[in-house]
Amino acid sequence: MAVRLPTLEQIEGLGADFGLVLTTDEIAAFQQAFKGPLTSYGRLDELVPPTLAPVAPRSPGYRPVASENPYGAWYWKTNIRTGAEGVLNGKKIAIKDNICVAGVPMMNGSALLEGYVPELDATVVTRILDAGGTIAGKAACEDLCFSGASHTCAGGVIRNPHNPAHSAGGSSGGSAALVASGEVPMALGGDQGGSIRTPSSWCGVYGLKPTWGLVPTTGSMPISYSVDHCGPMCASVEDVARLLTVIAGHDGWDTRTIAARTGDYMAALGNPAKGLRIGVLREGFGHPESDPAVNEKVQQTIAALGKAGIASEDVSVPWHLDGPHVWSGVILEGAAEMMLKGYGVGNNVQGYYPVSMQEALARGMGTRINDVSPTVKLVLMLGEYMHRYYHGRYHSKAQNLRLLLRRAYDDALQKFDALVMPTIPFTATPIPPPDAPLNTVIDVALNMQANTCSFDVSGHPAFTVPCGRVNGLPVGLMLVGRHFEEATLIRLARAIEAAGDWKSN
Numbered sequence: 001m002a003v004r005l006p007t008l009e010q011i012e013g014l015g016a017d018f019g020l021v022l023t024t025d026e027i028a029a030f031q032q033a034f035k036g037p038l039t040s041y042g043r044l045d046e047l048v049p050p051t052l053a054p055v056a057p058r059s060p061g062y063r064p065v066a067s068e069n070p071y072g073a074w075y076w077k078t079n080i081r082t083g084a085e086g087v088l089n090g091k092k093i094a095i096k097d098n099i100c101v102a103g104v105p106m107m108n109g110s111a112l113l114e115g116y117v118p119e120l121d122a123t124v125v126t127r128i129l130d131a132g133g134t135i136a137g138k139a140a141c142e143d144l145c146f147s148g149a150s151h152t153c154a155g156g157v158i159r160n161p162h163n164p165a166h167s168a169g170g171s172s173g174g175s176a177a178l179v180a181s182g183e184v185p186m187a188l189g190g191d192q193g194g195s196i197r198t199p200s201s202w203c204g205v206y207g208l209k210p211t212w213g214l215v216p217t218t219g220s221m222p223i224s225y226s227v228d229h230c231g232p233m234c235a236s237v238e239d240v241a242r243l244l245t246v247i248a249g250h251d252g253w254d255t256r257t258i259a260a261r262t263g264d265y266m267a268a269l270g271n272p273a274k275g276l277r278i279g280v281l282r283e284g285f286g287h288p289e290s291d292p293a294v295n296e297k298v299q300q301t302i303a304a305l306g307k308a309g310i311a312s313e314d315v316s317v318p319w320h321l322d323g324p325h326v327w328s329g330v331i332l333e334g335a336a337e338m339m340l341k342g343y344g345v346g347n348n349v350q351g352y353y354p355v356s357m358q359e360a361l362a363r364g365m366g367t368r369i370n371d372v373s374p375t376v377k378l379v380l381m382l383g384e385y386m387h388r389y390y391h392g393r394y395h396s397k398a399q400n401l402r403l404l405l406r407r408a409y410d411d412a413l414q415k416f417d418a419l420v421m422p423t424i425p426f427t428a429t430p431i432p433p434p435d436a437p438l439n440t441v442i443d444v445a446l447n448m449q450a451n452t453c454s455f456d457v458s459g460h461p462a463f464t465v466p467c468g469r470v471n472g473l474p475v476g477l478m479l480v481g482r483h484f485e486e487a488t489l490i491r492l493a494r495a496i497e498a499a500g501d502w503k504s505n
């Protein structure tokens, strides 16, 4: 195939879009000047790139019927393993549906990708298979991962196993609901604003957003390069440590992981947390939407840790309240550029670009854009508005403010081994009815990330640990640590897990 030479009219139009005034002679000259570069594109069509070849042959599995999928948490069921032996022997793992598993359909919660079957395994999938794990299927998620509740998945709402009228949380809602309902002990999630921690907190499971750059996202659908994270969501702290051990570490395809510093997460399980110090983040408890009953559960857990020899003290980080504003500046234009206009791939960084995924999304955007969720429509328009009418200045400023936000937490973490706060200021919200007004659909999807999203921008590891219930719905306590000190968070999470029976109170 050859890339077609643009017509004179096309060149005139392209120039006009940038305010170029071109004479007829110039337009003809530029048409000639296109020829050299286009020769390269012709040759690119003939060359064969490397692929992330799957390590094991497999059957594609199947889409479960409703009776086999009571919470709508599975997108697809599989049974993939290689015969390799390792720390995941005998473990079933669900993979969030924004992560490619070769030969298995993938929608990323969106009509835009319906029908897509990737030919590649994400790096984390290969690592799981190499460690003896079994891929049990794809966990349903929110439309292009852009919602913190669980009502925007194109395949249908995802329900909270603790109360099916309530949200499982999002965007990794299927992952959390599958772990909470005992289908699998482990799942992979993704987090750009809270999407591992929100559903983990609301479903009562252990969810760790690792330090930015610890776990490669190669072969996954992104939202935006500078806030994308992948991490474990599990039924126990031990399973979090196990899965993190397998997925963490440098991957030559992902420049984010160049500085990845892994720890001994399995050893941390046996290393007592006694003597560690925690800072109770005042700003994390005082949002207008904070539920006093949720604050109370978190405070009770902190008191129980005190009895176990883990001292705590209040600490104030005023920047925490500006974190969500910095996050908005970064993610809205970031998502519009990379996820939407970049067709889920973007450009400008060295890395692996899943061409098939990009083409599938581009086709979907050309044919089914009206079938996306209201949250995706909002991001598309808002990101483009800020780019077109404010020429990217707010995104750039927010990227620079990231440094101050990170420093503010780093300063507090000089004195403390972890900061602690409620993961989400309130328990799982009711799923809005199908006929809910557009503004309700959007608000319910984007109203809970006050404590979570700052750490997607600052990059700190953040671990949500179940710590009680309010009206039968789980409450999560969030531990935030120094960059690449996940092992410390695992020690503290283990102490909380051991301190009480959170499931019955």
Ligand SMILES: NC(=O)c1ccccc1
Binding pocket: 145, 146, 147, 148, 170, 171, 190, 191, 192, 193, 194, 195, 196, 223, 445, 446, 449
């Ligand atoms: N993907 C996310 O983490 C997310 C969370 C909340 C709102 C939007 C996005």
